[in-house]
Amino acid sequence: xxxxxxxxxxxxxxxxxxxxxxxxxxxxxxxxxxxxxxxxxxxxxxxxxxxxxxxxxxxxxxxxxxxxxxxxxxxxxxxxxxxxxxxxxxxxxxxxxxxxxxxxxxxxxxxxxxxxxxxxxxxxxxxxxxxxxxxxxxxxxxxxxxxxxxxxxxxxxxxxxxxxxxxxxxxxxxxxxxxxxxxxxxxxxxxxxxxxxxxxxxxxxxxxx
Amino acid sequence: xxxxxxxxxxxxxxxxxxxxxxxxxxxxxxxxxxxxxxxxxxxxxxxxxxxxxxxxxxxxxxxxxxxxxxxxxxxxxxxxxxxxxxxxxxxxxxxxxxxxxxxxxxxxxxxxxxxxxxxxxxxxxxxxxxxxxxxxxxxxxxxxxxxxxxxxxxxxxxxxxxxxxxxxxxxxxxxxxxxxxxxxxxxxxxxxxxxxxxxxxxxxxxxxxxxxxxxxxxxxxxxxxxxxxxxxxxxxxxxxxxxxxxxxxxxxxxx
Numbered sequence: 001x002x003x004x005x006x007x008x009x010x011x012x013x014x015x016x017x018x019x020x021x022x023x024x025x026x027x028x029x030x031x032x033x034x035x036x037x038x039x040x041x042x043x044x045x046x047x048x049x050x051x052x053x054x055x056x057x058x059x060x061x062x063x064x065x066x067x068x069x070x071x072x073x074x075x076x077x078x079x080x081x082x083x084x085x086x087x088x089x090x091x092x093x094x095x096x097x098x099x100x101x102x103x104x105x106x107x108x109x110x111x112x113x114x115x116x117x118x119x120x121x122x123x124x125x126x127x128x129x130x131x132x133x134x135x136x137x138x139x140x141x142x143x144x145x146x147x148x149x150x151x152x153x154x155x156x157x158x159x160x161x162x163x164x165x166x167x168x169x170x171x172x173x174x175x176x177x178x179x180x181x182x183x184x185x186x187x188x189x190x191x192x193x194x195x196x197x198x199x200x201x202x203x204x205x206x207x208x209x
Numbered sequence: 210x211x212x213x214x215x216x217x218x219x220x221x222x223x224x225x226x227x228x229x230x231x232x233x234x235x236x237x238x239x240x241x242x243x244x245x246x247x248x249x250x251x252x253x254x255x256x257x258x259x260x261x262x263x264x265x266x267x268x269x270x271x272x273x274x275x276x277x278x279x280x281x282x283x284x285x286x287x288x289x290x291x292x293x294x295x296x297x298x299x300x301x302x303x304x305x306x307x308x309x310x311x312x313x314x315x316x317x318x319x320x321x322x323x324x325x326x327x328x329x330x331x332x333x334x335x336x337x338x339x340x341x342x343x344x345x346x347x348x349x350x351x352x353x354x355x356x357x358x359x360x361x362x363x364x365x366x367x368x369x370x371x372x373x374x375x376x377x378x379x380x381x382x383x384x385x386x387x388x389x390x391x392x393x394x395x396x397x398x399x400x401x402x403x404x405x406x407x408x409x410x411x412x413x414x415x416x417x418x419x420x421x422x423x424x425x426x427x428x429x430x431x432x433x434x435x436x437x438x439x440x441x442x443x444x445x446x447x448x449x450x451x452x453x454x455x456x457x458x459x460x461x462x463x464x
Contacts, residue, residue, distance in 0.1 A: 013308045017283045047333055114212065115407050117335055117378070120433065121215040121257055121463045142215060142463040144288060146335045164212045186310065188252060188287050 002026040002199060003038035007059040010046040018185040022192055024199040032064045039202045041068055045080030049089040052080050053097060069100055074176045074201040082179025083151060091149050101174045103153025111165045117148040124160045124170055131159035131173055136193035143187040176206035215463040216426050217257035217434035218448055220441040222247060225264045227273035244277050248285045255448045257463060263293030275307045282308020290338055298327050313338040313381060316354040319361055329376025339377035341369060343398060344385035350398055357385045366405045373406045384414040391417025394425045399432055409433040416440050419451050426460045
């Protein structure tokens, strides 16, 4: 069972539908015991970092999520949910994140020839080999992005990049804590395959950190 | 090349009383009138995004539309834009709850320009798509409302700049002059618009053959997507063939 963390941010319709489509039973929850008893956690999110971080901290769910991560439970942050896994964001001021992966969130460098947000289908370039999250897809597959900020972090935690003016972090992993900047629930078969791979992961697949 | 961001190909489905108007008849396939079936078909054929346009007037029809939208969104995992009958922020809420990712507003913004600001604040710029029907009047690009029936007198470039400034994250530019003629996109008008704003531009109106898309993307690198309806629905252009041709011509595309 997959627990989708509900902290009052964003529309979870597509995410729930895509998990149903791949036959995974998911619950939208803000209940600590449901989070503790889940097989894996998805941290969703759209909108502004400051607002989402505030709601997430106020939800009181952060200790449960962090504890689950320490116990080796697979966690996937999606879009802003991925950005929240980092130390802090510089989106309209400095705002603290969950510090589950070292790094920071910065604006995509603006180049007049490229539009912000980075919106549309772009290519995944695998990094550090092929991560288990990508076991059913291929290097250079297209996924759907919508974002104006990106994660800057140690290359060792980057499992895919995409090119938009410069190389941007597209997906990250630090042991059992993973994140993708793009929207797998909107990335057609490729996205569903990533979610399928994630939903096959469970506690104990990773070394405890 | 600094990015491989794909140029998007977007079929537009007119939906009335829960069915696709005209339906679709492909070789070897029976006529598809179910929006769910058609959306799945397009999604599998390589469409990058879908636009659902609600052309129902009655509230019964609107209920059917939201039901069918929900059913489609449960089964199709590419971005879905919904337009038609969007006159208030509550209309944004209604279709977003049914699984739309973006909402396209046209005459509603002309009647009430504040709708763009309000919706952008609530749902983010990326969710708000401005759709504009444009026709030349005495050599000037002019905005028309109510499906192209009413001349608003508004200058198209000024109108689009204002809406983008208010938070429209994307603009569908439909040329009434080239719509239905199948003689190619309105390059001149699209250039004027795409030079004026820095948000994604979706070209609409005039596609008749594969080469029209190639010409569009080659002539106007700032145009991000091409939208069409009947040429896709009647199989005159197959999306996979179109995309293969785009790739041959060096236009980034998701195959």
